[in-house]
Amino acid sequence: MATIKDVARRAGVAISTVSAVINRSAPVSDDVILRVQDAIREIGYVQHSAAKALRSGNSRLIGVIVPDITNPHFSTVARVAEKVCMEAGYMTFVYNTGEDADQEMRILQMMRMQRVAGLILISTRSDAAHGARLMSEINVPTVFLGSYVEEAPFDMITLDEDRASHLAVDYLLGLGHRDVAVISGRAGVSTNEERLNACRRAFAEHGLELRDDRIIPANFSQQQAYDGALALLAAKDRPTAIFALSNMMTIGVMRALLSLKLSCPGDVSLIGIDDFEWPEIMNPPISVVAQPIVAMTECAIRTLLDQITSKKDPVGHRTMFPPELIIRASCAPVGR
Amino acid sequence: MATIKDVARRAGVAISTVSAVINRSAPVSDDVILRVQDAIREIGYVQHSAAKALRSGNSRLIGVIVPDITNPHFSTVARVAEKVCMEAGYMTFVYNTGEDADQEMRILQMMRMQRVAGLILISTRSDAAHGARLMSEINVPTVFLGSYVEEAPFDMITLDEDRASHLAVDYLLGLGHRDVAVISGRAGVSTNEERLNACRRAFAEHGLELRDDRIIPANFSQQQAYDGALALLAAKDRPTAIFALSNMMTIGVMRALLSLKLSCPGDVSLIGIDDFEWPEIMNPPISVVAQPIVAMTECAIRTLLDQITSKKDPVGHRTMFPPELIIRASCAPVGR
DNA sequence: TTGCAGGCACGAAACGTTTCGAATAGAACA
DNA sequence: TGTTCTATTCGAAACGTTTCGTGCCTGCAA
Numbered sequence: 001m002a003t004i005k006d007v008a009r010r011a012g013v014a015i016s017t018v019s020a021v022i023n024r025s026a027p028v029s030d031d032v033i034l035r036v037q038d039a040i041r042e043i044g045y046v047q048h049s050a051a052k053a054l055r056s057g058n059s060r061l062i063g064v065i066v067p068d069i070t071n072p073h074f075s076t077v078a079r080v081a082e083k084v085c086m087e088a089g090y091m092t093f094v095y096n097t098g099e100d101a102d103q104e105m106r107i108l109q110m111m112r113m114q115r116v117a118g119l120i121l122i123s124t125r126s127d128a129a130h131g132a133r134l135m136s137e138i139n140v141p142t143v144f145l146g147s148y149v150e151e152a153p154f155d156m157i158t159l160d161e162d163r164a165s166h167l168a169v170d171y172l173l174g175l176g177h178r179d180v181a182v183i184s185g186r187a188g189v190s191t192n193e194e195r196l197n198a199c200r201r202a203f204a205e206h207g208l209e210l211r212d213d214r215i216i217p218a219n220f221s222q223q224q225a226y227d228g229a230l231a232l233l234a235a236k237d238r239p240t241a242i243f244a245l246s247n248m249m250t251i252g253v254m255r256a257l258l259s260l261k262l263s264c265p266g267d268v269s270l271i272g273i274d275d276f277e278w279p280e281i282m283n284p285p286i287s288v289v290a291q292p293i294v295a296m297t298e299c300a301i302r303t304l305l306d307q308i309t310s311k312k313d314p315v316g317h318r319t320m321f322p323p324e325l326i327i328r329a330s331c332a333p334v335g336r
Numbered sequence: 337m338a339t340i341k342d343v344a345r346r347a348g349v350a351i352s353t354v355s356a357v358i359n360r361s362a363p364v365s366d367d368v369i370l371r372v373q374d375a376i377r378e379i380g381y382v383q384h385s386a387a388k389a390l391r392s393g394n395s396r397l398i399g400v401i402v403p404d405i406t407n408p409h410f411s412t413v414a415r416v417a418e419k420v421c422m423e424a425g426y427m428t429f430v431y432n433t434g435e436d437a438d439q440e441m442r443i444l445q446m447m448r449m450q451r452v453a454g455l456i457l458i459s460t461r462s463d464a465a466h467g468a469r470l471m472s473e474i475n476v477p478t479v480f481l482g483s484y485v486e487e488a489p490f491d492m493i494t495l496d497e498d499r500a501s502h503l504a505v506d507y508l509l510g511l512g513h514r515d516v517a518v519i520s521g522r523a524g525v526s527t528n529e530e531r532l533n534a535c536r537r538a539f540a541e542h543g544l545e546l547r548d549d550r551i552i553p554a555n556f557s558q559q560q561a562y563d564g565a566l567a568l569l570a571a572k573d574r575p576t577a578i579f580a581l582s583n584m585m586t587i588g589v590m591r592a593l594l595s596l597k598l599s600c601p602g603d604v605s606l607i608g609i610d611d612f613e614w615p616e617i618m619n620p621p622i623s624v625v626a627q628p629i630v631a632m633t634e635c636a637i638r639t640l641l642d643q644i645t646s647k648k649d650p651v652g653h654r655t656m657f658p659p660e661l662i663i664r665a666s667c668a669p670v671g672r
Numbered sequence: 673t674t675g676c677a678g679g680c681a682c683g684a685a686a687c688g689t690t691t692c693g694a695a696t697a698g699a700a701c702a
Numbered sequence: 703t704g705t706t707c708t709a710t711t712c713g714a715a716a717c718g719t720t721t722c723g724t725g726c727c728t729g730c731a732a
Binding site: 339340341351352355356359361362383384387388390391392393 | 689691
């Protein structure tokens with residue numbers, strides 16, 4: 001492939017002059033600019049990012065690490081990240097951890113090889129041990145999105161998880177439900193811990209208690225939520241309402257309801273966190289606590305780019321976005 | 337960051353020896369291997385991909401270009417591509433065209449800058465003019481997935497589109513439907529043209545005709561399918577069945593049906609191409625012609641890697657995968 | 673006419689690797 | 703002991719850029 005040297009020869013100028021034209025990094029006469037541009041067009045020259053990155057020490061690459069791109073929530077993150085980064089002249093590297101901490105580390109290692117300029121990280125664990133591993137592997141500006149990790153003092157963009165759970169629980173209790181089960185995500189992930197603790201608080205504020213046996217662990221997995229809900233709902237003391245702490249788990253519960261031929265909201269009310277794109281085609285349309293994921297992602301990227309250009313250390317600052325309760329048809333007053 | 341030079345100094349060997357150890361590219365004594373490995377660990381050395389790519393002329397990067405990662409069909413492609421490539425020691429660059437040919441070209445340009453070793457391309461147009469532009473921009477092994485482009489003689493992995501449409505049309509006609517509307521994708525995309533032409537043929541084989549005014553263009557867009565279906569279904573001569581040529585358009589039709597309070601399959605039968613992940617939570621579960629997208633993607637990547645390593649020119653060979661008719665609850669005999 | 677500043681263009685070094693021909697050391701053989 | 707071979711190890715060039723110190727011209731002021 002043609003190199004900058006070929007362009008220089010063709011345009012009859014020095015290599016450094018071509019570089020100056022391409023990057024507008026030094027004044028060049030109009031005449032020369034034109035000659036260089038013509039030469040570039042004629043021989044079809046395209047910059048070699050690797051060479052540029054090597055010499056300039058700037059890859060202009062952003063790593064985006066998500067649990068699973070197949071989840072619409074995360075594919076939206078990927079899409080928005082790509083767009084915002086591209087506008088700023090960066091390329092994104094989107095990778096899936098599959099909720100596996102070792103895979104997360106492997107990906108971080110790859111990101112390091114690529115010398116990414118920054119990282120958007122939706123981590124699979126939040127404990128201090130994981131944080132320590134993270135800190136030893138990450139040496140670029142990083143922003144957590146949706147969750148955060150102990151001992152890893154990066155900036156974080158999250159939902160107001162406390163309010164999210166309160167919105168759902170208050171709504172359910174307000175409908176008269178007293179026996180509510182919570183389908184919980186992966187233990188040890190901040191997102192889940194915060195949502196769960198907020199549930200407990202919300203119950204307590206109503207003078208009620210969220211019993212441990214009404215917390216069904218499902219690891220954010222659709223299948224595990226299905227299995228857990230199946231057992232829960234088949235028992236004769238089934239709850240009157242279920243609150244699922246993430247979109248995939250909400251779907252799992254819905255499937256369990258359907259396979260047991262239980263009516264929703266007739267027999268059991270259901271509410272989840274994270275909105276669905278076409279709720280009306282579901283049976284029934286599910287009420288949810290939605291998070292403004294597009295705005296959150298934009299904010300995360302902006303924060304990251306800011307940190308990259310300003311070169312100032314992150315302060316571990318947390319920005320919270322407000323959740324929104326969207327009432328549809330999956331919850332009814334108890335005993336109806 | 338530490339470089340290979342630091343490792344060499346620390347281990348007391350030459351740079352080239354360190355390289356030999358890292359890449360197992362030349363025989364090195366066990367003693368030295370150990371010393372080098374220790375040194376690498378101690379100073380936390382990580383290879384610099386850009387430098388490696390520059391010198392070796394091999395980026396070990398694969399570009400994956402999809403219309404919209406937000407569509408579950410394509411996020412599956414991305415996920416599978418990432419996995420298979422990673423196993424082969426390649427990294428993937430996933431990018432969205434947003435169904436825009438100019439954006440597609442811009443992305444190709446970026447891919448070229450990155451000197452990707454190969455490309456998986458789901459193109460937004462199939463015409464010869466687009467093919468010509470493509471050929472002028474692409475200079476690496478490329479495999480088309482799902483669609484192909486005229487005048488761009490790369491290998492292609494697709495569904496057996498003819499059979500896919502036949503499966504759906506034969507099923508509908510077999511149920512007695514005579515007035516069937518087809519929601520069509522973007523004109524000029526091979527996938528859509530083939531599906532549409534196969535529809536016409538299938539009708540003809542039954543001695544029927546698919547009238548042009550029963551072909552509703554919707555550009556593969558959910559919203560356009562919704563709008564089109566709304567107009568179609570609000571008219572007093574509405575069809576008794578609808579065949580939507582892609583997953584998003586099927587959803588659009590479903591929404592139209594619901595918003596008009598039309599019963600499916602009572603009033604109108606509906607079938608689509610592409611399966612849904614949790615059909616049972618839809619109302620009703622929609623019958624579809626499914627494509628084996630995971631296997632297709634794996635095949636595409638394998639074909640590509642093969643071409644990259646064998647360095648032989650593509651022959652424009654087409655591999656077709658069989659569709660599968662999955663009957664659920666959205667189609668009923670006519671007049672019921 | 674001379675001196676000087678400023679605007680442009682140039683050349684060479686450096687970024688971190690891989691690669692390949694050459695050098696070295698020890699072993700085996702005569 | 704000298705020679706040849708083998709098994710390692712080394713050194714330097716090259717990949718395609720950017721960057722920065724130099725130097726050449728031109729024009730303007732004195």
